[in-house]
Amino acid sequence: MSIETIDISKRFGQFKALDSVDLEIPSGELVALLGPSGSGKTTLLRIIAGLEFADSGAVRFDGKDISDRSARERQVGFVFQHYALFRHMTVFENIAFGLKVRPRLHRPSRAQIRAKVQELLKLIQLETLADRYPSQLSGGQRQRVALARALAVEPSVLLLDEPFGALDAQVRLELRRWLRQLHDEIHITSVFVTHDQEEALEVADRVVVMNNGRIEQVGSPDEVYNHPASPFVYNFLGNVNLFHGRIDGEKTYIHERETGHVVYVRPHLLEIDRQPNGGSHFRARIKHINSAGPLVKVEAVAEWGDPVHIEMSQERFQGLQLIKNESVFVIPKDVKVFQSNEAVKAK
């Protein structure tokens, strides 16, 4: 089912949580709402679910306006950030809940419910834990039970609020791959909220970057990462070096002082060399080297005093044999320039 939000605004007292948000989510896609805390992403998700109501604007499912329908009538599967499992029910009862509370006319038989729950337990690989209580499960297990519970009612839309936020790094990584695979199998329109850019870029078909109650950019992970539409998006999706700069015709200049333009460079797009190699470059002194991990992170100070972060491969680092306090040449390979007033807004 496709989801559409039209001109949605929502205030909480003085705080403007959403400011006329228009969004279209095609049927069957897995979409990430990405943004810092307070950007309105969770509010938007809750409005789609019917757990919150917009002050103005409309929500449409498959083109049909459902703004006035309650959460109960929308038939969405919602997975809560802290799982919200029913603590006094076993895993089995939790998953069966949505089927058991259906009006008698539409309620499946006991055997059908049992079969459905078994099927879902198999899907989340927790068949042996059906009689456990939520308190007896690990965080990752609880998350999967919450997902199975939401899927049990065969929702037309699956909404997940920070689905991996409360898990430790290892489990997080495994679970988000699992979610991706699950989506590839069942193709249900899914929206998940996250503040973790890596998570959004890895899992989603499309990423919706939000800031201050507005949508900054919608696009594929590749688009938003490689072609950010605003300084905010550039900043939010990965580390970045900021320099004062100026565009003169075709060329971009990095300056020491305020110029009205800001130059954005990702750390991995800065190269270090001992020779200037003819092209554009500046001098810097190496302050600190962190070679633990797949990339070597180098902190340096530019000739005009600004700190510079540079990332390079282990091979390159081995080849260069850099040492602390050494003076080197830094060569920007790709930069992006925004007006400073835009950049200030993004901060």
Add this chain to the structure above:
Amino acid sequence: MATTFTLRGFGFARSAKTEPVTTEKPLVRWSLIAVAVLFLGVFLFMPLAVVFASALAKGFSVYISALREPDALAAIKLTLLAAGIAVPMNLIFGVAAAWAIGKFEFFGKSFLVTLIDLPFSVSPVVSGLIYVLIFGLQGVLGPWFAAHDIKIIFAVPGIVLATVFVTFPFVARELIPLVQAQGNEEEEAALSLGANGWRTFFRVTLPNIKWGLLYGVILCNARAMGEFGAVSVVSGHIRGRTNTMPLHIEILYNEYRFAPAFAVASLLALLALVTLVVKSVVEGKSEEHEAELRVERIPEPIVVGPEVNAA
């Protein structure tokens, strides 16, 4: 792992047992314990023992006949009736109030909370007087009720009303913090799964608050049966008709009939003891329940990924 190790090195891990750092000298410890025991003995155990000893001072037959006296039986019946009405009413009020205050934001919420606490802060005698001023013959609504031949003051309805008022906060007070702490998420989950309001309440909210609710009801009942001040003002002390147990005890005592007075009093004392036992059982249960919720998660390697495709 490394963190636990360092913490242990600083002595944090020992706090589970006796903590030498926070322990006083033996002299201080023993004198504090002695003061506590003495206090409890003089103010709690001795009076309790005196009640039962005095009740049985003239023999078991006097004890039994004091309880079987028609006036005593009438008082017991009236007390049970008042509690039997007040407790269910306050159970419903309390749950409704806790639900509203704990789950929703609305204008005047803090005022409502203050209002619920009012019976705690007002002297019971004043509570009784309020009803006399409203329903008494010279009261605001009194003449109307008198004209329709409905007796409230110096009659059973007045006693029930006063009891309801005085015991109003017990259930609500017990539940509000509990409901607030539990938040809305489980209810929202139930709603999004298609459950209606009543189902959500009976299958999700109620099971989560049941121990706290039972605890509140027990306290409410104890107070309803033991209430003296407010009931005394509205009752009129008509023997065999508007006397509750506490009032009956007072009358017997004022007539120097100590053995029967203490016999009836022993019933209330017994109720208190039963309440205490039930309360500690319930507390144990609810703590167990809480602890259950706090159980360390069971670490288990998560196998996700390839199996999904197989399934």
